[in-house]
Amino acid sequence: MTRTVVRASGLTKRYGTFTALDAVDLAIEEHRIYGLLGRNGAGKTTIMQLLTGQIFANEGELEVFGRTPAEHSDVLRRMCFIAEAQRYPEDFTPAHVFKAAPWFFENWDPEYAERLVADFRLPVKRRVKKLSRGQLSAVGVIVGLASRAPLTFFDEPYLGLDAVARHIFYDRLLEDYAEHPRTVVLSTHLIDEVANLLEHVILIDQGRILLDRDADEVRGSATTIAGARGVVEGFVADRPVIGRESLGGLASVTIDGRLDQAERLRAAELGLELAPVSLQQLIVHLTGADLAGSTEQEAAA
Numbered sequence: 001m002t003r004t005v006v007r008a009s010g011l012t013k014r015y016g017t018f019t020a021l022d023a024v025d026l027a028i029e030e031h032r033i034y035g036l037l038g039r040n041g042a043g044k045t046t047i048m049q050l051l052t053g054q055i056f057a058n059e060g061e062l063e064v065f066g067r068t069p070a071e072h073s074d075v076l077r078r079m080c081f082i083a084e085a086q087r088y089p090e091d092f093t094p095a096h097v098f099k100a101a102p103w104f105f106e107n108w109d110p111e112y113a114e115r116l117v118a119d120f121r122l123p124v125k126r127r128v129k130k131l132s133r134g135q136l137s138a139v140g141v142i143v144g145l146a147s148r149a150p151l152t153f154f155d156e157p158y159l160g161l162d163a164v165a166r167h168i169f170y171d172r173l174l175e176d177y178a179e180h181p182r183t184v185v186l187s188t189h190l191i192d193e194v195a196n197l198l199e200h201v202i203l204i205d206q207g208r209i210l211l212d213r214d215a216d217e218v219r220g221s222a223t224t225i226a227g228a229r230g231v232v233e234g235f236v237a238d239r240p241v242i243g244r245e246s247l248g249g250l251a252s253v254t255i256d257g258r259l260d261q262a263e264r265l266r267a268a269e270l271g272l273e274l275a276p277v278s279l280q281q282l283i284v285h286l287t288g289a290d291l292a293g294s295t296e297q298e299a300a301a
């Protein structure tokens, strides 16, 4: 039976008069990899800070491993939060960080951490303040992986990591997750890169959840139909349109949902082109309504 490790209802966080998180309901199940996605300022970091007991909600209920996180140190010990710009004491070296890690994380695996150090070519004796941005991110990523915390949060952990290092991170995460199942919540803007890693997608926009769905269901859940404007518009009439772009007599319209075989055949007969929508495209469509609108206006101008 799957256990729910996080349960939130009506979770609201305000900063003065600004509502950063607006009555969010959330259930996170164990042993899955979640993508927490959304545009800048959507509220991703705020959710992670609430769940890890770093800040308090103004309203709503929150349980992590069945308890209120901030009031129970045993709950906090089962979580690892890797922030975008992780801070360490200035005269610490990565070696110091890894030596201290078992105090905070009971599942810490020092041999695994050493292997990761080699993978990321991290100079462990160099002071943290002398490390490059990517090397500093690597320290966080290594802590996040080798801590094997039952609930691990990575908040845009790739800052400064080059493409090779990011792929090492994705590979190691998948490998180690298969051997040591745990719950991972990953916030990222590099959606295409992580699309195949995610098992569940939570999309947040302006403090509200827009989408909370199994990643397999999300993948290919939208279709883009392109061709002569009038024909496309006729074909999509009465369908849920989530994005629309047009240029001269041509249009490309994205609808929520798949087409069955008969509909595909009919589209082909009409000379329309169909394309599945990637997770990244779907998210741009769902959270970038202004973007789609401006494309149309520009084209019309």
Ligand SMILES: Nc1ncnc2c1ncn2[C@@H]1O[C@H](COP(=O)(O)OP(=O)(O)OP(=O)(O)O)[C@@H](O)[C@H]1O
Binding pocket: 015, 018, 020, 038, 039, 040, 041, 042, 043, 044, 045, 046, 047
């Ligand atoms: N301490 C604070 N005081 C006032 N406003 C804040 C504070 N912390 C966050 N906010 C605001 O709350 C909103 C949500 O911020 P949050 O950091 O959760 O966004 P995010 O989705 O993580 O964004 P990004 O992708 O840019 O990191 C933003 O508009 C931000 O400006």
